[in-house]
Amino acid sequence: MRPIIIAANWKMNTTPSDAGPLAAAIAAVTDAPDVERVICPPYVCLAPVRDALAGTGVDVGAQNVHVRDAGAYTGEISAAMLAGLASWCIVGHSERRRDMGETDELIGRKVARCLESGLRPIWCVGEQLEDREAGRAEAVVREQVRLALVAGGLAGGAWAHTIVIAYEPVWAIGTGRTASGSDAAAMADAIRAALEANGWTHEQAQAVPVLYGGSVTASTIAEFLSEPCIDGALVGGASLKPDEMAGIVARAATTAAARRSAALR
Ligand code: PEP
DSSP states (O other), X not given: OOOEEEEEEOOSOOOTTTHHHHHHHHHHHOOOTTEEEEEEOOGGGHHHHHHHHTTTSOEEEESOOOSSSSSSOTTOOOHHHHTTTOSEEEESOHHHHHHHOOOHHHHHHHHHHHHHHTOEEEEEEOOOHHHHHTTOHHHHHHHHHXXXXXXXXXXXXXXXXXXXXXXXXXXXXXXXXXXXXHHHHHHHHHHHHHHHHTTOOHHHHHHSOEEEESSOOTTTHHHXXXXXXXOEEEESGGGGOHHHHHHHHHHXXXXXXXXXXXXXX
């Protein structure tokens, strides 16, 4: 059975003084042992968020990592620097693809770097609106998966229980528009098929959690979690609001319980 994961991407929001209290408030209203919860604040807020979350069961994630361990890379942060601060890391978010020119090849190397360093990558993929309108959304995402797997040397599938993939249609991020549950489910199937087409076994591909991301709120999460091939959400804007997170995680806990009892039958 795959875990249910709700990951919060705070993007470039919060400061070292307000991030800890916000993380603590979210942890307090999302207590659900069957749901893996992760909060990804900006780098400078990692330490206060880690301290605020101690003993709550909520993990901490970074929003990016460099492929190298150290050197002349001004402004960058390596996996080694994240040790003790974060156990997860978002990789390849569409805002970094858009603003920093991150390519699938670089993203594949970052995913590999996370895995070598003991960080669980939340690897983001997703199509642009024009790709969906032209009927090539699945082909675009399958190619994103292939390019990153090749560049990262991840074709063997040995990381099936560590990698998490977030399907985030770019046109749904921060726009208030969401994909339909059935389109997101079809993409989750396409992502797992792409893993299989690139050297993973069926069992390995099926073991990878696939999250949906794109304007998820407490009112929209149910549509995605009612799809058996979707295993949670990467939440941006709504993740800064404890009430929204409470609703999202409560729905995730219901899904986790239902899937657990179905698996035991
Ligand atoms: C995200 O940042 O990954 C995201 C999905 O943002 P939002 O929920 O605001 O669309």
